[in-house]
Amino acid sequence: MRLFRGRIFSPIADPFTVDPARSYVYYDDGYLAVDGDRITGVGAWRDVPKQSSTLTQLGPDVLITPGFVDTHLHAPQLEMIGSYGGDLLEWLNRYTFPTEAKFSDPKHAEMVARIFFDELLRNGTLCALIFSTIHERATGTFFEEAERRGFRAIIGKTMMDRNAPPALLETPKQSYEESRTLLQKWHKRGLIRYAITPRFAPTSTPELLEAAGQLKREFPDAYVHSHISENRNEVQWVHDLFPEAEYADVYDRYGLLDERSVLAHGVHLTEEELELLAHRGTRIAHCPNSNLFLGSGLFKLHHTLESGVVVGLGTDIGAGTTPSMFTAMSDAYKVQQVQGVSLTPFHLWYLASLGGARALSLDAESGSLEAGKSADFLQLDLKSTPLVALRSERASSVEDLLAGLIFTADDRVVRECWIAGQLVASRT
Numbered sequence: 093m094r095l096f097r098g099r100i101f102s103p104i105a106d107p108f109t110v111d112p113a114r115s116y117v118y119y120d121d122g123y124l125a126v127d128g129d130r131i132t133g134v135g136a137w138r139d140v141p142k143q144s145s146t147l148t149q150l151g152p153d154v155l156i157t158p159g160f161v162d163t164h165l166h167a168p169q170l171e172m173i174g175s176y177g178g179d180l181l182e183w184l185n186r187y188t189f190p191t192e193a194k195f196s197d198p199k200h201a202e203m204v205a206r207i208f209f210d211e212l213l214r215n216g217t218l219c220a221l222i223f224s225t226i227h228e229r230a231t232g233t234f235f236e237e238a239e240r241r242g243f244r245a246i247i248g249k250t251m252m253d254r255n256a257p258p259a260l261l262e263t264p265k266q267s268y269e270e271s272r273t274l275l276q277k278w279h280k281r282g283l284i285r286y287a288i289t290p291r292f293a294p295t296s297t298p299e300l301l302e303a304a305g306q307l308k309r310e311f312p313d314a315y316v317h318s319h320i321s322e323n324r325n326e327v328q329w330v331h332d333l334f335p336e337a338e339y340a341d342v343y344d345r346y347g348l349l350d351e352r353s354v355l356a357h358g359v360h361l362t363e364e365e366l367e368l369l370a371h372r373g374t375r376i377a378h379c380p381n382s383n384l385f386l387g388s389g390l391f392k393l394h395h396t397l398e399s400g401v402v403v404g405l406g407t408d409i410g411a412g413t414t415p416s417m418f419t420a421m422s423d424a425y426k427v428q429q430v431q432g433v434s435l436t437p438f439h440l441w442y443l444a445s446l447g448g449a450r451a452l453s454l455d456a457e458s459g460s461l462e463a464g465k466s467a468d469f470l471q472l473d474l475k476s477t478p479l480v481a482l483r484s485e486r487a488s489s490v491e492d493l494l495a496g497l498i499f500t501a502d503d504r505v506v507r508e509c510w511i512a513g514q515l516v517a518s519r520t
């Protein structure tokens with residue numbers, strides 16, 4: 093058994109539904125006990141179990157906390173972060189499609205995959221739901237790199253058969269067969285899961301969505317990953333392409349909505365759509381940094397949650413400008429502030445960890461520091477920069493300590509990353 097002694101903070105419940113003061117555990121001087129890949133205990137140091145263990149003394153300047161969960165991002169878009177100007181549909185045509193077309197080259201995919209997982213781990217993200225491109229081989233490369241790192245990843249080959257350059261189009265049959273091959277190879281292999289990944293309704297013919305639905309029927313425990321109602325022009329376009337239905341109905345008609353479906357954005361959903369998503373158990377990945385960058389709109393977090401929809405937080409690289417979940421939390425705070433709602437650090441940290449795991453149906457396994465769960469955790473260095481040190485020293489409470497980190501910390505704060513009891517990245 094291994095013991096880690098330091099400060100410990102972990103969400104353990106949903107602060108949107110329980111008293112935020114009862115939604116977490118915090119110990120100034122605490123222990124985390126790990127046996128193999130499992131957490132076996134968390135508590136105050138004075139209550140540490142008396143049995144022989146390897147002890148790592150971290151002291152009060154290290155905060156042990158669950159790994160971050162990024163519920164929506166695009167691995168191939170790493171190199172185009174900050175491609176500015178234009179809204180979603182202009183941005184896709186001008187920057188995204190040419191960038192994704194490069195992934196027909198396996199060497200390019202290998203290079204980007206290495207940097208991609210380096211960046212996630214550097215920022216303390218230990219679990220993510222990831223878009224690849226339409227390329228089978230490049231998607232395989234992302235799976236291989238995730239597995240090599242011991243990363244907890246859900247990845248899918250993008251499916252698209254219209255409204256994109258010819259180099260990024262496939263037939264529904266080809267899309268189905270290549271997706272199926274990857275799914276059979278990778279789904280539930282160690283920490284890896286597969287997501288059936290139609291890009292979004294506008295790049296899908298009814299036949300492609302039918303192929304995606306067919307896969308979902310064959311593999312009901314696979315994920316579905318797509319986008320919905322990010323931008324008003326996009327919503328209008330979906331109405332033109334599928335005149336008989338609301339946006340959410342398009343996915344529902346092909347059997348693509350259940351509790352393992354994660355749809356990014358949901359900024360402009362109607363009441364009827366929210367009701368349908370809640371009824372199906374479909375999750376929304378809220379990506380505030382991306383929504384601000386593309387000028388897509390302001391997500392109505394409380395209204396979405398009150399409608400019964402489970403929400404996680406995502407960076408949406410490359411419309412999001414950083415893989416940092418600190419920035420995702422900071423931007424989530426600001427997007428609610430301008431709508432007159434103040435989220436506490438407990439709400440934000442929950443969304444970035446346990447809430448994200450719940451959005452990905454992985455909360456029984458990961459997302460918090462609780463006995464029996466996988467040992468997925470971070471060590472954060474509260475002296476990582478002079479500013480973080482000053483802000484952390486002056487923090488008046490755990491709430492204030494977390495707020496300081498959310499608004500001043502960056503990748504330099506992430507000291508070590510552990511997934512399933514294995515050290516997967518270290519700055520020390």
Ligand SMILES: [Zn+2]
Nearest residue numbers: 166319356408
């Ligand atoms: Zn996206």
